[in-house]
Amino acid sequence: MDFSVLTNNMDAFLEGFKTTIIASLIALVCSFILGTLIAVMRIAPLKALNWIGTVYVEFIRNIPVLVIVFFTYLAFTFSGMTAGTIGLTVYTASFIAEAIRAGIMSVPKGQMEAARSSGLSYGQAMRFVILPQAIKIVIPPLGNQFINLVKNSSLLGIVAGGDLMYQGDLVNAKTFAYVDTYVFVALFYLVLTIPLSFGVGYLEKRLARSN
Amino acid sequence: MIEFSKVNKFYGDFHVLKDINLTINKGEVVVVIGPSGSGKSTLLRCINRLETISDGGLTVNGVSVGDKKTNINTLRRNIGMVFQHFHLYPHKTVLQNITLAPMKVLGQSQKEAEETARHYLDKVGILEKAGSYPSQLSGGQQQRVAIARGLAMKPEVMLFDEPTSALDPEMIGEVLDVMKALAREGMTMVVVTHEMGFAREVADRIVFMDEGRVLEEAVPADFYENPREERARLFLSRILNH
Numbered sequence: 173m174d175f176s177v178l179t180n181n182m183d184a185f186l187e188g189f190k191t192t193i194i195a196s197l198i199a200l201v202c203s204f205i206l207g208t209l210i211a212v213m214r215i216a217p218l219k220a221l222n223w224i225g226t227v228y229v230e231f232i233r234n235i236p237v238l239v240i241v242f243f244t245y246l247a248f249t250f251s252g253m254t255a256g257t258i259g260l261t262v263y264t265a266s267f268i269a270e271a272i273r274a275g276i277m278s279v280p281k282g283q284m285e286a287a288r289s290s291g292l293s294y295g296q297a298m299r300f301v302i303l304p305q306a307i308k309i310v311i312p313p314l315g316n317q318f319i320n321l322v323k324n325s326s327l328l329g330i331v332a333g334g335d336l337m338y339q340g341d342l343v344n345a346k347t348f349a350y351v352d353t354y355v356f357v358a359l360f361y362l363v364l365t366i367p368l369s370f371g372v373g374y375l376e377k378r379l380a381r382s383n
Numbered sequence: 384m385i386e387f388s389k390v391n392k393f394y395g396d397f398h399v400l401k402d403i404n405l406t407i408n409k410g411e412v413v414v415v416i417g418p419s420g421s422g423k424s425t426l427l428r429c430i431n432r433l434e435t436i437s438d439g440g441l442t443v444n445g446v447s448v449g450d451k452k453t454n455i456n457t458l459r460r461n462i463g464m465v466f467q468h469f470h471l472y473p474h475k476t477v478l479q480n481i482t483l484a485p486m487k488v489l490g491q492s493q494k495e496a497e498e499t500a501r502h503y504l505d506k507v508g509i510l511e512k513a514g515s516y517p518s519q520l521s522g523g524q525q526q527r528v529a530i531a532r533g534l535a536m537k538p539e540v541m542l543f544d545e546p547t548s549a550l551d552p553e554m555i556g557e558v559l560d561v562m563k564a565l566a567r568e569g570m571t572m573v574v575v576t577h578e579m580g581f582a583r584e585v586a587d588r589i590v591f592m593d594e595g596r597v598l599e600e601a602v603p604a605d606f607y608e609n610p611r612e613e614r615a616r617l618f619l620s621r622i623l624n625h
Contacts, residue, residue: 286470
Protein backbone atom coordinates (compact mmCIF):
# COMPACT_ATOMS: atom_id res chain seq x y z
CA MET A 173 0.00 0.00 0.00
CA ASP A 174 1.49 3.27 -1.13
CA PHE A 175 0.42 5.99 1.27
CA SER A 176 2.16 8.63 -0.77
CA VAL A 177 -0.75 8.34 -3.21
CA LEU A 178 -2.94 9.60 -0.40
CA THR A 179 -0.60 12.18 1.11
CA ASN A 180 0.53 13.64 -2.23
CA ASN A 181 -3.05 14.07 -3.39
CA MET A 182 -4.72 14.97 -0.10
CA ASP A 183 -6.15 18.20 -1.51
CA ALA A 184 -7.90 16.36 -4.33
CA PHE A 185 -9.29 13.68 -2.01
CA LEU A 186 -10.55 16.25 0.48
CA GLU A 187 -12.08 18.36 -2.28
CA GLY A 188 -13.94 15.28 -3.56
CA PHE A 189 -14.90 14.27 -0.03
CA LYS A 190 -16.40 17.71 0.57
CA THR A 191 -18.38 17.61 -2.67
CA THR A 192 -19.67 14.11 -1.88
CA ILE A 193 -20.84 15.31 1.55
CA ILE A 194 -22.56 18.39 0.15
CA ALA A 195 -24.26 16.51 -2.70
CA SER A 196 -25.37 13.75 -0.34
CA LEU A 197 -26.73 16.17 2.25
CA ILE A 198 -28.69 18.17 -0.29
CA ALA A 199 -30.04 15.02 -1.95
CA LEU A 200 -30.87 13.56 1.46
CA VAL A 201 -32.96 16.53 2.59
CA CYS A 202 -34.63 17.03 -0.79
CA SER A 203 -35.39 13.36 -1.39
CA PHE A 204 -36.84 13.09 2.11
CA ILE A 205 -39.21 16.01 1.48
CA LEU A 206 -40.09 14.86 -2.05
CA GLY A 207 -40.47 11.26 -0.92
CA THR A 208 -42.82 12.24 1.92
CA LEU A 209 -44.95 14.31 -0.46
CA ILE A 210 -45.19 11.44 -2.93
CA ALA A 211 -46.03 8.98 -0.18
CA VAL A 212 -48.86 11.22 1.00
CA MET A 213 -50.04 11.62 -2.61
CA ARG A 214 -50.15 7.86 -3.01
CA ILE A 215 -52.50 7.38 -0.07
CA ALA A 216 -54.46 10.66 -0.10
CA PRO A 217 -58.21 10.24 -0.59
CA LEU A 218 -58.01 11.70 -4.10
CA LYS A 219 -57.68 9.47 -7.14
CA ALA A 220 -55.74 11.96 -9.27
CA LEU A 221 -53.05 12.35 -6.62
CA ASN A 222 -52.83 8.58 -6.10
CA TRP A 223 -52.24 8.22 -9.79
CA ILE A 224 -49.48 10.81 -9.97
CA GLY A 225 -47.74 9.28 -6.96
CA THR A 226 -47.95 5.76 -8.32
CA VAL A 227 -46.70 6.77 -11.77
CA TYR A 228 -43.75 8.59 -10.21
CA VAL A 229 -42.72 5.66 -8.05
CA GLU A 230 -43.18 2.98 -10.70
CA PHE A 231 -41.32 4.93 -13.38
CA ILE A 232 -38.41 6.25 -11.40
CA ARG A 233 -37.83 3.20 -9.24
CA ASN A 234 -37.53 1.00 -12.30
CA ILE A 235 -34.98 3.05 -14.20
CA PRO A 236 -31.27 2.62 -13.35
CA VAL A 237 -30.02 5.57 -11.34
CA LEU A 238 -27.13 5.92 -13.81
CA VAL A 239 -29.61 6.59 -16.63
CA ILE A 240 -31.43 9.18 -14.53
CA VAL A 241 -28.19 10.98 -13.71
CA PHE A 242 -27.14 10.98 -17.38
CA PHE A 243 -30.55 12.28 -18.33
CA THR A 244 -30.53 15.20 -15.90
CA TYR A 245 -26.98 16.01 -17.00
CA LEU A 246 -27.54 15.81 -20.75
CA ALA A 247 -31.13 17.02 -21.06
CA PHE A 248 -30.51 20.23 -19.14
CA THR A 249 -27.51 22.52 -19.00
CA PHE A 250 -26.75 21.78 -15.37
CA SER A 251 -23.23 21.33 -14.04
CA GLY A 252 -22.24 17.75 -13.22
CA MET A 253 -22.66 18.40 -9.52
CA THR A 254 -26.15 19.89 -9.89
CA ALA A 255 -27.32 17.28 -12.40
CA GLY A 256 -25.98 14.47 -10.25
CA THR A 257 -27.61 15.79 -7.09
CA ILE A 258 -30.96 16.26 -8.81
CA GLY A 259 -30.75 12.79 -10.35
CA LEU A 260 -29.94 11.25 -6.98
CA THR A 261 -32.78 13.15 -5.33
CA VAL A 262 -35.33 12.09 -7.91
CA TYR A 263 -34.21 8.46 -7.75
CA THR A 264 -33.92 8.15 -3.97
CA ALA A 265 -37.27 9.90 -3.43
CA SER A 266 -39.09 6.99 -5.07
CA PHE A 267 -37.64 4.53 -2.56
CA ILE A 268 -38.19 6.87 0.36
CA ALA A 269 -41.80 7.33 -0.76
CA GLU A 270 -42.34 3.59 -0.64
CA ALA A 271 -40.73 3.26 2.79
CA ILE A 272 -42.82 6.11 4.18
CA ARG A 273 -45.99 4.81 2.60
CA ALA A 274 -45.44 1.44 4.25
CA GLY A 275 -44.90 3.26 7.55
CA ILE A 276 -48.10 5.29 7.19
CA MET A 277 -50.09 2.19 6.30
CA SER A 278 -48.85 0.48 9.44
CA VAL A 279 -50.35 3.16 11.72
CA PRO A 280 -53.71 1.76 12.92
CA LYS A 281 -56.71 3.08 11.01
CA GLY A 282 -58.35 4.24 14.23
CA GLN A 283 -55.73 6.96 14.61
CA MET A 284 -56.90 8.69 11.45
CA GLU A 285 -60.54 8.19 12.47
CA ALA A 286 -59.97 9.68 15.91
CA ALA A 287 -58.12 12.65 14.47
CA ARG A 288 -60.65 13.31 11.71
CA SER A 289 -63.63 12.90 14.02
CA SER A 290 -62.22 15.64 16.25
CA GLY A 291 -62.44 18.04 13.33
CA LEU A 292 -58.83 17.98 12.09
CA SER A 293 -58.47 18.15 8.32
CA TYR A 294 -56.81 15.30 6.46
CA GLY A 295 -53.58 17.29 6.19
CA GLN A 296 -53.57 18.18 9.89
CA ALA A 297 -54.29 14.59 10.88
CA MET A 298 -51.39 13.44 8.72
CA ARG A 299 -49.03 16.05 10.07
CA PHE A 300 -49.82 15.87 13.77
CA VAL A 301 -51.01 12.31 14.27
CA ILE A 302 -50.04 9.89 11.50
CA LEU A 303 -46.61 10.99 10.27
CA PRO A 304 -45.00 11.34 13.73
CA GLN A 305 -45.96 7.71 14.39
CA ALA A 306 -45.04 6.49 10.92
CA ILE A 307 -41.59 8.01 11.11
CA LYS A 308 -40.57 5.67 13.92
CA ILE A 309 -41.47 2.65 11.86
CA VAL A 310 -39.78 4.13 8.84
CA ILE A 311 -36.41 4.98 10.42
CA PRO A 312 -34.65 1.65 9.68
CA PRO A 313 -35.61 1.41 5.98
CA LEU A 314 -35.03 5.13 5.62
CA GLY A 315 -31.54 4.76 7.07
CA ASN A 316 -30.75 2.11 4.48
CA GLN A 317 -31.92 4.44 1.73
CA PHE A 318 -29.69 7.23 3.03
CA ILE A 319 -26.69 4.92 3.09
CA ASN A 320 -27.49 3.86 -0.47
CA LEU A 321 -27.77 7.50 -1.40
CA VAL A 322 -24.26 8.29 -0.15
CA LYS A 323 -22.88 5.35 -2.12
CA ASN A 324 -24.89 6.20 -5.22
CA SER A 325 -23.47 9.71 -5.10
CA SER A 326 -20.35 8.15 -6.64
CA LEU A 327 -22.26 8.42 -9.93
CA LEU A 328 -21.49 12.13 -9.87
CA GLY A 329 -18.02 11.09 -10.96
CA ILE A 330 -19.39 9.98 -14.32
CA VAL A 331 -20.85 13.41 -15.11
CA ALA A 332 -17.80 15.30 -13.84
CA GLY A 333 -19.52 16.16 -10.58
CA GLY A 334 -16.24 16.81 -8.75
CA ASP A 335 -17.03 14.25 -6.03
CA LEU A 336 -14.80 11.67 -4.35
CA MET A 337 -15.06 9.22 -7.24
CA TYR A 338 -14.29 11.91 -9.79
CA GLN A 339 -11.25 13.10 -7.86
CA GLY A 340 -10.13 9.49 -7.49
CA ASP A 341 -10.21 9.11 -11.26
CA LEU A 342 -8.11 12.23 -11.65
CA VAL A 343 -5.57 10.88 -9.15
CA ASN A 344 -5.50 7.62 -11.12
CA ALA A 345 -4.75 9.45 -14.33
CA LYS A 346 -1.83 11.12 -12.64
CA THR A 347 -0.35 8.29 -10.56
CA PHE A 348 -1.54 5.09 -12.30
CA ALA A 349 -1.88 3.64 -8.77
CA TYR A 350 -5.41 2.38 -9.43
CA VAL A 351 -5.76 -0.13 -6.61
CA ASP A 352 -4.30 2.14 -3.94
CA THR A 353 -6.45 5.06 -5.06
CA TYR A 354 -9.67 3.10 -4.97
CA VAL A 355 -8.86 1.70 -1.55
CA PHE A 356 -8.47 5.26 -0.25
CA VAL A 357 -11.69 6.31 -2.01
CA ALA A 358 -13.48 3.40 -0.37
CA LEU A 359 -12.12 4.41 3.04
CA PHE A 360 -13.45 7.94 2.58
CA TYR A 361 -16.90 6.54 1.79
CA LEU A 362 -16.74 4.36 4.89
CA VAL A 363 -15.98 7.45 6.98
CA LEU A 364 -19.44 8.68 5.92
CA THR A 365 -21.48 5.51 5.80
CA ILE A 366 -20.38 3.76 8.98
CA PRO A 367 -21.30 6.66 11.31
CA LEU A 368 -24.55 7.04 9.38
CA SER A 369 -25.29 3.38 9.95
CA PHE A 370 -24.60 3.69 13.69
CA GLY A 371 -26.57 6.92 13.87
CA VAL A 372 -29.62 5.21 12.43
CA GLY A 373 -29.24 2.35 14.90
CA TYR A 374 -29.01 4.79 17.80
CA LEU A 375 -32.04 6.77 16.64
CA GLU A 376 -34.00 3.57 16.23
CA LYS A 377 -33.28 2.58 19.84
CA ARG A 378 -34.11 6.00 21.20
CA LEU A 379 -37.42 6.22 19.36
CA ALA A 380 -38.32 2.72 20.47
CA ARG A 381 -37.76 3.78 24.07
CA SER A 382 -39.97 6.87 23.75
CA ASN A 383 -42.91 4.56 23.05
CA MET B 384 -80.81 17.55 16.42
CA ILE B 385 -79.89 14.33 14.60
CA GLU B 386 -82.31 13.08 12.02
CA PHE B 387 -82.16 9.95 9.89
CA SER B 388 -84.81 9.70 7.24
CA LYS B 389 -85.01 6.59 5.10
CA VAL B 390 -81.27 6.04 5.35
CA ASN B 391 -79.82 3.06 3.53
CA LYS B 392 -76.27 1.91 3.39
CA PHE B 393 -74.59 -0.79 1.38
CA TYR B 394 -71.13 -2.31 1.58
CA GLY B 395 -71.03 -3.63 -1.96
CA ASP B 396 -74.02 -5.97 -2.09
CA PHE B 397 -74.38 -6.13 1.67
CA HIS B 398 -77.29 -4.04 2.93
CA VAL B 399 -76.04 -2.78 6.30
CA LEU B 400 -78.65 -0.15 7.12
CA LYS B 401 -82.22 -0.53 5.92
CA ASP B 402 -84.62 2.40 5.77
CA ILE B 403 -83.52 3.95 9.04
CA ASN B 404 -85.82 6.62 10.42
CA LEU B 405 -84.62 7.99 13.72
CA THR B 406 -84.67 11.33 15.48
CA ILE B 407 -82.44 12.22 18.39
CA ASN B 408 -83.35 15.36 20.25
CA LYS B 409 -81.15 17.80 22.09
CA GLY B 410 -80.33 16.64 25.59
CA GLU B 411 -81.48 13.12 24.95
CA VAL B 412 -79.52 9.99 25.82
CA VAL B 413 -80.24 7.33 23.24
CA VAL B 414 -78.80 3.86 23.71
CA VAL B 415 -78.57 1.63 20.66
CA ILE B 416 -78.50 -2.09 21.34
CA GLY B 417 -78.74 -5.22 19.27
CA PRO B 418 -76.83 -8.31 18.25
CA SER B 419 -73.40 -8.13 16.58
CA GLY B 420 -73.59 -7.21 12.94
CA SER B 421 -76.95 -5.51 13.34
CA GLY B 422 -75.56 -2.19 12.07
CA LYS B 423 -75.40 -0.29 15.38
CA SER B 424 -71.83 0.91 14.99
CA THR B 425 -72.35 1.73 11.34
CA LEU B 426 -75.40 3.80 12.25
CA LEU B 427 -73.35 5.72 14.79
CA ARG B 428 -70.42 6.23 12.43
CA CYS B 429 -72.70 7.70 9.77
CA ILE B 430 -73.53 10.60 12.09
CA ASN B 431 -70.04 12.12 11.75
CA ARG B 432 -69.46 10.67 8.29
CA LEU B 433 -66.84 8.13 9.24
CA GLU B 434 -69.16 6.08 7.05
CA THR B 435 -71.08 7.55 4.14
CA ILE B 436 -74.71 6.71 3.59
CA SER B 437 -75.84 5.25 0.28
CA ASP B 438 -79.20 7.03 0.15
CA GLY B 439 -81.73 8.82 2.30
CA GLY B 440 -81.30 11.94 4.39
CA LEU B 441 -79.17 12.49 7.48
CA THR B 442 -78.94 15.88 9.14
CA VAL B 443 -77.19 17.14 12.26
CA ASN B 444 -78.53 20.47 13.51
CA GLY B 445 -80.30 20.86 10.19
CA VAL B 446 -77.08 20.45 8.21
CA SER B 447 -77.00 17.60 5.73
CA VAL B 448 -74.10 15.30 6.62
CA GLY B 449 -73.73 13.80 3.17
CA ASP B 450 -73.99 17.04 1.18
CA LYS B 451 -70.83 17.85 -0.79
CA LYS B 452 -71.18 21.50 0.20
CA THR B 453 -71.12 20.67 3.90
CA ASN B 454 -67.76 21.39 5.50
CA ILE B 455 -67.27 18.10 7.28
CA ASN B 456 -64.52 19.43 9.56
CA THR B 457 -66.81 22.20 10.84
CA LEU B 458 -69.60 19.70 11.40
CA ARG B 459 -67.33 17.29 13.27
CA ARG B 460 -66.25 19.97 15.77
CA ASN B 461 -69.69 19.65 17.28
CA ILE B 462 -69.72 15.87 17.43
CA GLY B 463 -67.43 14.19 19.91
CA MET B 464 -66.65 10.53 19.45
CA VAL B 465 -65.40 7.83 21.78
CA PHE B 466 -64.21 4.53 20.29
CA GLN B 467 -64.14 0.98 21.55
CA HIS B 468 -60.35 0.90 21.37
CA PHE B 469 -59.83 4.49 22.63
CA HIS B 470 -57.50 5.48 19.77
CA LEU B 471 -55.47 7.85 21.90
CA TYR B 472 -52.40 9.22 20.14
CA PRO B 473 -49.55 7.09 21.54
CA HIS B 474 -46.83 9.64 20.77
CA LYS B 475 -48.51 12.40 22.72
CA THR B 476 -49.02 12.88 26.44
CA VAL B 477 -52.51 12.79 27.90
CA LEU B 478 -52.57 16.58 27.96
CA GLN B 479 -51.37 16.85 24.35
CA ASN B 480 -53.95 14.30 23.28
CA ILE B 481 -56.66 16.59 24.60
CA THR B 482 -55.26 19.95 23.47
CA LEU B 483 -54.46 18.98 19.86
CA ALA B 484 -57.87 19.54 18.30
CA PRO B 485 -58.83 22.64 20.36
CA MET B 486 -55.54 24.27 19.32
CA LYS B 487 -55.49 23.22 15.67
CA VAL B 488 -59.20 23.25 14.91
CA LEU B 489 -60.57 25.95 17.20
CA GLY B 490 -57.39 28.01 17.24
CA GLN B 491 -57.15 28.14 21.03
CA SER B 492 -53.87 29.22 22.60
CA GLN B 493 -51.85 26.51 24.31
CA LYS B 494 -52.63 28.05 27.70
CA GLU B 495 -56.34 28.16 27.07
CA ALA B 496 -56.41 24.63 25.64
CA GLU B 497 -54.43 23.26 28.60
CA GLU B 498 -56.77 24.92 31.07
CA THR B 499 -59.75 23.33 29.35
CA ALA B 500 -57.94 20.00 29.18
CA ARG B 501 -57.19 20.07 32.91
CA HIS B 502 -60.77 20.95 33.66
CA TYR B 503 -62.05 17.88 31.81
CA LEU B 504 -59.29 15.62 33.13
CA ASP B 505 -60.38 16.61 36.59
CA LYS B 506 -63.94 15.87 35.65
CA VAL B 507 -63.10 12.34 34.50
CA GLY B 508 -60.98 11.92 37.62
CA ILE B 509 -57.44 11.55 36.28
CA LEU B 510 -55.93 15.01 36.44
CA GLU B 511 -52.77 13.50 37.93
CA LYS B 512 -52.09 11.62 34.68
CA ALA B 513 -51.85 14.77 32.54
CA GLY B 514 -48.15 14.24 31.82
CA SER B 515 -48.30 10.49 31.22
CA TYR B 516 -48.32 8.70 27.90
CA PRO B 517 -51.34 6.55 26.99
CA SER B 518 -49.29 3.35 27.22
CA GLN B 519 -48.72 4.09 30.91
CA LEU B 520 -52.45 4.09 31.66
CA SER B 521 -54.93 1.29 32.25
CA GLY B 522 -57.69 0.71 29.74
CA GLY B 523 -60.26 2.45 31.91
CA GLN B 524 -58.02 5.47 32.34
CA GLN B 525 -57.34 5.60 28.62
CA GLN B 526 -61.04 5.58 27.85
CA ARG B 527 -61.64 8.37 30.35
CA VAL B 528 -58.92 10.41 28.64
CA ALA B 529 -60.65 9.72 25.33
CA ILE B 530 -63.88 11.06 26.78
CA ALA B 531 -62.09 14.17 28.05
CA ARG B 532 -60.54 14.59 24.61
CA GLY B 533 -63.99 14.56 23.06
CA LEU B 534 -65.43 16.96 25.63
CA ALA B 535 -62.61 19.48 25.24
CA MET B 536 -64.06 20.48 21.87
CA LYS B 537 -67.28 21.38 23.74
CA PRO B 538 -69.40 19.37 21.32
CA GLU B 539 -73.17 19.44 21.29
CA VAL B 540 -73.40 15.69 20.99
CA MET B 541 -71.18 12.81 22.04
CA LEU B 542 -71.12 9.47 20.22
CA PHE B 543 -69.97 6.37 22.09
CA ASP B 544 -69.11 3.26 20.08
CA GLU B 545 -69.05 0.34 22.53
CA PRO B 546 -66.91 2.33 24.96
CA THR B 547 -66.56 -0.46 27.51
CA SER B 548 -66.30 -3.52 25.27
CA ALA B 549 -62.50 -3.59 25.25
CA LEU B 550 -62.13 -3.05 29.00
CA ASP B 551 -61.33 -5.41 31.83
CA PRO B 552 -64.54 -6.01 33.80
CA GLU B 553 -63.13 -4.13 36.78
CA MET B 554 -62.67 -0.96 34.76
CA ILE B 555 -66.06 -0.78 33.16
CA GLY B 556 -67.62 0.93 36.17
CA GLU B 557 -65.29 3.91 36.19
CA VAL B 558 -66.04 4.66 32.53
CA LEU B 559 -69.78 4.21 32.94
CA ASP B 560 -69.74 6.53 35.95
CA VAL B 561 -68.19 9.28 33.83
CA MET B 562 -70.82 8.71 31.16
CA LYS B 563 -73.63 8.77 33.68
CA ALA B 564 -72.40 12.08 35.08
CA LEU B 565 -72.30 13.45 31.56
CA ALA B 566 -75.83 12.31 30.88
CA ARG B 567 -77.08 13.96 34.07
CA GLU B 568 -75.57 17.26 32.93
CA GLY B 569 -77.77 17.17 29.87
CA MET B 570 -75.26 16.16 27.21
CA THR B 571 -76.86 14.76 24.08
CA MET B 572 -75.50 11.23 23.80
CA VAL B 573 -75.83 8.37 21.38
CA VAL B 574 -74.38 5.22 22.90
CA VAL B 575 -73.85 1.84 21.29
CA THR B 576 -73.32 -0.61 24.12
CA HIS B 577 -74.01 -4.00 25.59
CA GLU B 578 -74.18 -2.57 29.12
CA MET B 579 -77.83 -3.20 29.92
CA GLY B 580 -77.57 -1.77 33.43
CA PHE B 581 -76.30 1.51 32.03
CA ALA B 582 -78.97 1.56 29.33
CA ARG B 583 -81.70 0.96 31.83
CA GLU B 584 -80.50 3.57 34.27
CA VAL B 585 -79.45 6.37 31.98
CA ALA B 586 -81.17 6.09 28.63
CA ASP B 587 -84.12 8.25 27.73
CA ARG B 588 -84.77 5.89 24.88
CA ILE B 589 -83.61 2.47 23.75
CA VAL B 590 -83.22 1.76 20.07
CA PHE B 591 -83.12 -1.93 19.27
CA MET B 592 -81.54 -2.92 15.96
CA ASP B 593 -81.36 -6.20 14.11
CA GLU B 594 -80.14 -6.98 10.60
CA GLY B 595 -79.80 -3.33 9.67
CA ARG B 596 -83.26 -2.24 10.82
CA VAL B 597 -84.49 -0.32 13.80
CA LEU B 598 -86.96 -2.87 15.15
CA GLU B 599 -88.06 -1.13 18.29
CA GLU B 600 -87.80 2.24 20.02
CA ALA B 601 -89.01 2.54 23.57
CA VAL B 602 -88.29 4.05 26.97
CA PRO B 603 -86.11 1.64 28.97
CA ALA B 604 -88.80 0.59 31.46
CA ASP B 605 -91.14 -0.49 28.69
CA PHE B 606 -88.41 -2.05 26.62
CA TYR B 607 -86.97 -4.18 29.39
CA GLU B 608 -90.27 -5.12 31.02
CA ASN B 609 -92.24 -5.72 27.92
CA PRO B 610 -90.45 -5.67 24.58
CA ARG B 611 -92.88 -5.60 21.70
CA GLU B 612 -90.73 -7.40 19.18
CA GLU B 613 -90.12 -11.12 19.36
CA ARG B 614 -86.50 -10.60 18.24
CA ALA B 615 -85.92 -8.10 21.04
CA ARG B 616 -87.41 -10.51 23.54
CA LEU B 617 -85.09 -13.24 22.39
CA PHE B 618 -82.09 -10.91 22.50
CA LEU B 619 -82.89 -9.80 26.03
CA SER B 620 -83.50 -13.31 27.29
CA ARG B 621 -80.12 -14.37 25.92
CA ILE B 622 -78.12 -11.58 27.43
CA LEU B 623 -79.94 -11.11 30.70
CA ASN B 624 -80.43 -14.72 31.78
CA HIS B 625 -76.95 -16.07 32.23
